Amino acid sequence: MRILLAEDDAMLGDGLRAGLRQQGFQVDWVRDGLAAEREISTGDYQAAVLDLGLPQKDGLDVLQALRSKKIATPVLVLTARDTVPDRIKGLDLGADDYVLKPVDLFELGARLRSLVRRAHGQVQDLLTCGQLQMNLAARQVLLENQPVALSTREFDLLHALMLAQSRVLSREQLEQQLYSWGHEVESNAVEVHIHHLRKKLRADLIQTVRGIGYTLRYNQAT
Amino acid sequence: MVLLPRLKSLQARLLALLLLLVTVVWLGAAGFIWVDASDELGELLDGHLAQSAALLIVQQTGQGIGASDKGGEDTDEVADAPSLHKYAPRVAFQVFHEGQLTMRSANAGTAPMAQKSRGFSTVQLGDRSDWRVFAARGSEGDIQVFVGEQIDSRDSILWAVLKGVLMPLLYALPLLAVVGWLAVRDGLAPLRHLSQVLAQRQPNALEPVVLNDLPSEVEPVVHSLNALFERIQAMVAAERRFTADAAHELRTPIAAIRTQAQVALGAGSDKAQRDHALQTTLAGCDRASHLVEQLLTLSRLESSSNGAPVGRVEVASVAQRVAAELALTALAREQELALDAPAKAFIEADEMLTSVLLRNLLDNALRYSPDGARVDVSVTTDGKQVSLRVEDSGPGLSEAEMARLGERFYRVLGSDKTGSGLGWSIVRRIAVVYQARVAISRSERLGGLCVTVCWAAVPEKA
Numbered sequence: 001m002r003i004l005l006a007e008d009d010a011m012l013g014d015g016l017r018a019g020l021r022q023q024g025f026q027v028d029w030v031r032d033g034l035a036a037e038r039e040i041s042t043g044d045y046q047a048a049v050l051d052l053g054l055p056q057k058d059g060l061d062v063l064q065a066l067r068s069k070k071i072a073t074p075v076l077v078l079t080a081r082d083t084v085p086d087r088i089k090g091l092d093l094g095a096d097d098y099v100l101k102p103v104d105l106f107e108l109g110a111r112l113r114s115l116v117r118r119a120h121g122q123v124q125d126l127l128t129c130g131q132l133q134m135n136l137a138a139r140q141v142l143l144e145n146q147p148v149a150l151s152t153r154e155f156d157l158l159h160a161l162m163l164a165q166s167r168v169l170s171r172e173q174l175e176q177q178l179y180s181w182g183h184e185v186e187s188n189a190v191e192v193h194i195h196h197l198r199k200k201l202r203a204d205l206i207q208t209v210r211g212i213g214y215t216l217r218y219n220q221a222t
Numbered sequence: 223m224v225l226l227p228r229l230k231s232l233q234a235r236l237l238a239l240l241l242l243l244v245t246v247v248w249l250g251a252a253g254f255i256w257v258d259a260s261d262e263l264g265e266l267l268d269g270h271l272a273q274s275a276a277l278l279i280v281q282q283t284g285q286g287i288g289a290s291d292k293g294g295e296d297t298d299e300v301a302d303a304p305s306l307h308k309y310a311p312r313v314a315f316q317v318f319h320e321g322q323l324t325m326r327s328a329n330a331g332t333a334p335m336a337q338k339s340r341g342f343s344t345v346q347l348g349d350r351s352d353w354r355v356f357a358a359r360g361s362e363g364d365i366q367v368f369v370g371e372q373i374d375s376r377d378s379i380l381w382a383v384l385k386g387v388l389m390p391l392l393y394a395l396p397l398l399a400v401v402g403w404l405a406v407r408d409g410l411a412p413l414r415h416l417s418q419v420l421a422q423r424q425p426n427a428l429e430p431v432v433l434n435d436l437p438s439e440v441e442p443v444v445h446s447l448n449a450l451f452e453r454i455q456a457m458v459a460a461e462r463r464f465t466a467d468a469a470h471e472l473r474t475p476i477a478a479i480r481t482q483a484q485v486a487l488g489a490g491s492d493k494a495q496r497d498h499a500l501q502t503t504l505a506g507c508d509r510a511s512h513l514v515e516q517l518l519t520l521s522r523l524e525s526s527s528n529g530a531p532v533g534r535v536e537v538a539s540v541a542q543r544v545a546a547e548l549a550l551t552a553l554a555r556e557q558e559l560a561l562d563a564p565a566k567a568f569i570e571a572d573e574m575l576t577s578v579l580l581r582n583l584l585d586n587a588l589r590y591s592p593d594g595a596r597v598d599v600s601v602t603t604d605g606k607q608v609s610l611r612v613e614d615s616g617p618g619l620s621e622a623e624m625a626r627l628g629e630r631f632y633r634v635l636g637s638d639k640t641g642s643g644l645g646w647s648i649v650r651r652i653a654v655v656y657q658a659r660v661a662i663s664r665s666e667r668l669g670g671l672c673v674t675v676c677w678a679a680v681p682e683k684a
Binding site for chain 2: 009011012014015016018019022053079080081082083086100101102103104105106
């Protein structure tokens with residue numbers, strides 16, 4: 001899952017990025033409001049953690065600008081402003097969650113997963129596709145109730161495909177969801193991961209749509 | 223207003239004043255009329271008396287001649303004139319011929335009414351009433367005429383005139399009171415409206431009062447009121463911002479410590495990550511304790527602004543000591559810190575607080591300037607004032623940022639430095655306590671920020 005972290009405090013931002021990475025999130029970190037708005041607007045992120053007291057543009061203004069541009073990326077507001085009017089304002093402006101500092105890293109991770117899940121219409125932290133099950137919190141994949149060991153990238157790639165359901169995702173879209181900044185992306189990285197996934201799962205599970213991309217076969221035989 | 227009893231109601235006060243004024247003016251007018259009318263009336267009636275006396279003399283002279291022609295048989299008879307008018311009993315006359323009373327009115331006595339034989343006099347007659355008497359003699363001297371008139375009658379005429387003036391007042395006063403009451407009530411309507419509007423406001427409503435058609439007397443009241451609301455609103459906003467900023471500034475270091483500690487716990491076998499997280503946790507603790515330190519300094523300053531200690535402080539030596547303390551930090555970042563304090567400079571202040579001020583200024587300059595930057599400190603005096611100047615080659619500040627310096631918890635945005643945001647508040651506070659002026663500008667020499675603090679100089683020994 002690729003997350004944008006907008007936090008101006010160096011120590012806290014560094015900690016949050018490290019903590020969320022430990023939980024398997026791909027995290028990009030920006031330190032001001034304008035950058036946050038620009039990055040979230042790209043649509044490359046499945047969720048964003050937004051501090052309110054950001055330089056250049058306040059978090060609430062960023063949120064308002066995003067929502068007025070009809071950008072629906074789930075936003076978790078992480079702030080020290082704890083008064084009820086502040087929370088109401090944040091939620092009314094389009095925040096999907098409002099969390100007070102200091103926050104437990106695992107709680108933050110769970111809330112982010114929940115945001116992403118709800119954004120895709122899921123009610124449980126469990127994705128299923130035929131005989132394939134994915135537990136997001138445990139980062140575990142079961143095929144016919146047997147656990148399958150996947151690397152981080154493979155897991156994220158499968159996750160993206162499962163969230164997309166029957167939509168076809170292009171190679172570029174998959175790359176954007178897999179890699180945070182500073183990672184060299186090899187031109188055939190996605191193909192390599194798909195190849196591994198097919199080997200570990202079943203060859204016919206991921207279908208290639210020539211010239212367009214990949215999709216999961218939903219109507220696979222049970 | 224002094225004459226009036228202290229009436230609470232403006233309306234009652236105005237009305238009482240109005241009625242009092244009307245009554246006084248009216249009574250004054252009546253008095254004036256009384257004096258004027260009694261003068262005129264006296265002259266008119268005196269004229270009538272004289273006229274009557276002249277008529278009597280002329281008539282008597284003619285009659286006397288006629289009587290002597292007839293043979294004088296009735297000379298002993300005294301003729302009584304008939305009473306012809308309701309005022310007749312108040313008018314009397316006597317005619318003497320060669321000392322003998324020859325004719326008189328019914329109400330006149332036999333003795334001469336006045337001692338004087340010519341002119342006006344005022345006498346008391348029979349029933350003790352006052353009479354105005356005019357005495358005249360015929361040209362040959364043998365006829366003496368007295369014409370008198372009761373003075374009461376003059377008074378009753380005057381009273382009649384006065385009644386005409388005073389009676390309307392009696393009727394007009396209650397009417398005036400009612401009309402005046404209504405008029406004053408109407409005039410005070412805007413004030414009543416204002417008080418209603420104010421009474422209906424929520425206690426925490428601070429938006430300006432807007433009233434249409436304000437009379438010019440009430441306008442300044444509403445203006446000052448709105449100005450007051452504005453000031454309070456600004457204060458409340460500042461307090462609110464302070465609370466929000468304080469929440470942010472106090473929670474963020476704690477959040478950072480907690481997060482880094484958790485990262486260290488979760489690092490597992492990744493030693494580099496764990497060490498980094500633990501180092502950052504320690505730095506976070508230092509930062510939190512620095513923040514607490516600064517907050518305590520500020521709150522001590524704010525609570526003891528009146529009782530701040532005062533003594534003789536030598537700024538150059540304080541600057542030297544503070545610069546020495548911070549030199550290590552500067553060296554670690556390869557920053558160049560230079561002090562230029564050629565002469566001793568004395569001010570009236572507290573040594574500890576002066577060094578706190580200096581440390582904050584220097585700390586800011588070093589903290590917000592890049593590695594390898596240069597910071598110059600100079601202390602100069604011209605005998606009248608002592609100037610301390612801290613200049614740096616850092617990025618400087620925009621006008622807007624300079625204006626916001628000194629707001630508690632304000633930190634220049636975009637800097638990833640971990641200041642408390644309280645340094646400037648402390649500097650300003652100390653400057654206020656010791657009447658020092660603080661000026662911020664762009665450094666001409668180094669290109670960064672230039673802060674100048676000026677105190678009044680004092681001699682070395684009192």
